[in-house]
Amino acid sequence: MFVAANRFRVIPEHCAAFEQAWLTRESHLHELPGFLAFHLLRGPAGADHVLYSSMTFWASRAAFEAWTRSEQFRRAHAGAGESKPMTLGPPQFEGFEVLQTLTPGGPA
Ligand code: HEM
Known part of the structure; x- marks a missing residue:
């Protein structure tokens, strides 16, 4: 398993708009082979920003890299970095290689 994490330092007055944009987006991740899960995380507030992280779980690094070359990636980022x-x-x-995963089910 491979985890692709992106850290965003969001300017406090833009947090509501940032969250709204992510929560209402049309996601195509489920269309990709090897996609396992996506989480948008809100973390600690610093003096001048609030930390957010997007975390996408993939079956392998290769599955993640294939997504970065896909039409779905291109479309998801068509507007990124454009507006204010x-x-x-x-x-x-x-990017993280997963070394160990434990679940509430205990050892298999
Ligand atoms: C390897 C680098 C990157 C990874 C792994 C990544 C990861 C992701 C993921 C998983 C999504 C959601 C796609 C979906 O649900 O279909 C997304 C969308 C997005 N990413 Fe990235 N991204 C990368 C680079 C960037 C860069 C460089 C920027 C900003 C300049 C950026 C800004 C955004 C924005 C604004 C969205 C869409 C939110 C919306 O729909 O409004 N990403 N990204």
């Missing part, structure tokens, strides 16, 4: 910035700078990407 809601964030301090561009998002910061971090």
Whole structure:
């Protein structure tokens, strides 16, 4: 499993609009092979921003990379960075290989 995480530092007065844009978007992630889950996370508030992270769980790094080359990725980002910035700078990407997963079901 592979986790693609993007950190956004959102300017406090734009938080409501940022959340609204994400929560009401038309997502096409479910169309992609290897897509497992998506979470939009709101984290701690700093002096000049609130931290958000988008986390997408993929079956493999290859499945994630295929999405970044897809028409769905292109469309999801067609407008990104166009309007008045809601964030301090561009998002910061971090990719993680999952080494261990535990679930409430306990060991198989
Ligand atoms: C490897 C880099 C990136 C990854 C992994 C990533 C991840 C994602 C994901 C998972 C979505 C949701 C797509 C869907 O639900 O169909 C998305 C949409 C979006 N991303 Fe990215 N992204 C990347 C680069 C960027 C960059 C560079 C920007 C800003 C300049 C950006 C800003 C946005 C915005 C604004 C949306 C759409 C929110 C809306 O619909 O209003 N992303 N991204």
